[in-house]
Amino acid sequence: MPPDPLFATDALTVRYGGVLANDRVTLTVDRGEIVGLIGPNGAGKTTLVDAVSGFAPATGAVTLAGRRLDGAGPHRRRAAGLARTWQAGELFTDLTVAQNLAAAIERPGGRTGGGDVCGRRRPDADGIQAALEMLGLGDAADRRPTELSLGQQKLVGVARALVGGTAMLLLDEPAAGLDTHESGQFGAELRRIAATGVGVLLIDHDMTLVLDVCDRVYVLDFGKVIASGPPAAIRDDPAVIAAYLGSAVAE
Numbered sequence: 001m002p003p004d005p006l007f008a009t010d011a012l013t014v015r016y017g018g019v020l021a022n023d024r025v026t027l028t029v030d031r032g033e034i035v036g037l038i039g040p041n042g043a044g045k046t047t048l049v050d051a052v053s054g055f056a057p058a059t060g061a062v063t064l065a066g067r068r069l070d071g072a073g074p075h076r077r078r079a080a081g082l083a084r085t086w087q088a089g090e091l092f093t094d095l096t097v098a099q100n101l102a103a104a105i106e107r108p109g110g111r112t113g114g115g116d117v118c119g120r121r122r123p124d125a126d127g128i129q130a131a132l133e134m135l136g137l138g139d140a141a142d143r144r145p146t147e148l149s150l151g152q153q154k155l156v157g158v159a160r161a162l163v164g165g166t167a168m169l170l171l172d173e174p175a176a177g178l179d180t181h182e183s184g185q186f187g188a189e190l191r192r193i194a195a196t197g198v199g200v201l202l203i204d205h206d207m208t209l210v211l212d213v214c215d216r217v218y219v220l221d222f223g224k225v226i227a228s229g230p231p232a233a234i235r236d237d238p239a240v241i242a243a244y245l246g247s248a249v250a251e
């Protein structure tokens with residue numbers, strides 16, 4: 001029998017009024033695997049990340065390392081090792097890179113303690129440096145975000161989600177705005193993260209990045225999974241081309 005996946009949703013369903021934003025979405029991500037989630041605007045990709053991380057009301061199961069997390073609040077899911085980025089993931093430009101990572105896990109009011117508002121373990125300077133080094137940003141800790149390239153700034157955003165012990169990373173359009181070269185470098189860094197055993201769910205409209213870097217891809221349309229499989233099969237799937245790739249390639 002294959003081992004249990006690191007991460008799974010089972011029949012995850014989110015309804016916003018009359019809109020079925022996620023319709024019984026079932027997917028898995030293994031340890032060390034990068035899994036893409038693609039689909040047209042409004043297909044329900046961000047909703048899935050919101051539901052999985054505890055920010056949208058949902059029915060269905062969410063499991064991380066064999067532990068059910070549905071029903072838990074965002075802080076408990078984060079403490080269990082599930083981390084996300086946000087589409088508008090701007091950095092604080094008046095803080096250094098290391099301070100940006102620390103700020104992401106500070107408690108409001110500057111209180112210190114064993115955990116933060118998101119339930120994360122408070123990492124020490126070593127933890128912050130380790131997260132930066134994993135992303136090739138080891139010498140950027142004391143620099144300001146504006147001194148870095150856009151690609152490096154995007155990686156700082158990922159490092160922010162990695163600090164404090166992360167098993168599963170949910171990335172919502174982390175490469176938006178990158179050119180082809182930067183996006184290729186970004187993909188290589190994602191592979192380095194996955195090689196440490198972290199699972200990655202990658203949402204992006206950059207099809208070159210998604211199809212190059214992902215082990216498997218799920219396609220959402222109107223909240224439903226309409227296809228899943230390895231990138232080569234997804235690229236050639238007529239239903240996927242009709243629903244999304246035709247327009248995505250033309251963009």
Ligand SMILES: Nc1ncnc2c1ncn2[C@@H]1O[C@H](COP(=O)(O)OP(=O)(O)OP(=O)(O)O)[C@@H](O)[C@H]1O
Nearest residue numbers: 016017019021039040041042043044045046047048
């Ligand atoms: N908070 C909300 N309240 C009501 N409806 C919402 C809410 N969030 C999303 N929706 C609706 O749910 C559907 C899915 O939206 P979602 O943002 O998840 O799509 P998406 O695939 O992430 O799109 P994009 O690629 O543009 O980011 C859309 O019809 C959207 O209007």
